[in-house]
Amino acid sequence: MAIIALVGNKGGAGKTTLCVNLASGLNKLAPTVILDADPQRSSLQWRQLSDDSDGVSVQDAVDDLATTVFTASKVYTHLVIDCPPSVHAEQTAQALERADLALIPVQPSPLDLWATVHIEGKVDEARRVNPDLRAILVINQLEPRTTLSKLMREALAELSLPTARTAIRRRMAFRSAVLEGRTVLDLGSRGKPAADEIRALIKEVVKR
Ligand SMILES: Nc1ncnc2c1ncn2[C@@H]1O[C@H](COP(=O)(O)OP(=O)(O)OP(=O)(O)O)[C@@H](O)[C@H]1O
Numbered sequence: 001m002a003i004i005a006l007v008g009n010k011g012g013a014g015k016t017t018l019c020v021n022l023a024s025g026l027n028k029l030a031p032t033v034i035l036d037a038d039p040q041r042s043s044l045q046w047r048q049l050s051d052d053s054d055g056v057s058v059q060d061a062v063d064d065l066a067t068t069v070f071t072a073s074k075v076y077t078h079l080v081i082d083c084p085p086s087v088h089a090e091q092t093a094q095a096l097e098r099a100d101l102a103l104i105p106v107q108p109s110p111l112d113l114w115a116t117v118h119i120e121g122k123v124d125e126a127r128r129v130n131p132d133l134r135a136i137l138v139i140n141q142l143e144p145r146t147t148l149s150k151l152m153r154e155a156l157a158e159l160s161l162p163t164a165r166t167a168i169r170r171r172m173a174f175r176s177a178v179l180e181g182r183t184v185l186d187l188g189s190r191g192k193p194a195a196d197e198i199r200a201l202i203k204e205v206v207k208r
Pocket residue numbers: 008010011012013014015016017018038040042084085140141142168169170171172174175178
């Protein structure tokens with residue numbers, strides 16, 4: 001079983017986008033559930049748009065993440081937690097205390113980089129009670145030809161947390177899939193480049 005938390009300290013970094021796509025990819029390998037711990041409840045909204053009865057299920061975990069994790073871990077192989085956009089939120093702390101892996105999406109922008117620095121401290125804090133917690137930064141919305149994107153990897157290397165080799169590019173497929181309550185894995189050839197990135201990220205960071 002793996003508990004994966006999408007965490008961050010900045011709105012709009014891509015937590016929910018990566019959460020629903022990674023969870024759907026994992027669900028094709030083993031039973032997976034999304035626990036929505038963000039009061040915005042975006043993952044739940046995404047699920048409500050979908051008419052796919054075989055799709056990954058989403059549970060509301062905003063008010064009691066501890067109990068929801070405990071109950072879901074008896075049923076599902078993978079739990080993917082969508083956290084609020086702040087490391088100071090109670091839900092983020094609770095998720096970090098229980099997760100095997102924290103994935104931290106970061107956009108190629110200095111403001112996002114600065115917000116990420118606060119996460120290192122929270123990960124260290126969580127490791128006092130959850131010593132095996134792995135935490136990995138994931139570059140999201142990469143635009144390969146821009147100088148900022150190139151500089152980003154060097155800048156992230158200065159942080160104590162590792163950065164995934166797999167970066168997720170800015171692609172329309174990630175936006176349009178959400179509109180349809182789907183994921184890039186369900187879009188066929190239209191979503192192939194995005195789906196390949198999601199599968200590569202799963203292969204790289206999720207231990208099997
Ligand atoms: N790789 C990508 N390519 C294109 N658009 C993206 C990508 N990742 C995220 N987006 C878009 O960026 C916006 C913010 O993404 P998302 O809602 O996943 O971030 P978030 O971290 O969950 O935000 P919040 O902190 O508000 O919960 C959305 O409009 C989403 O569709």
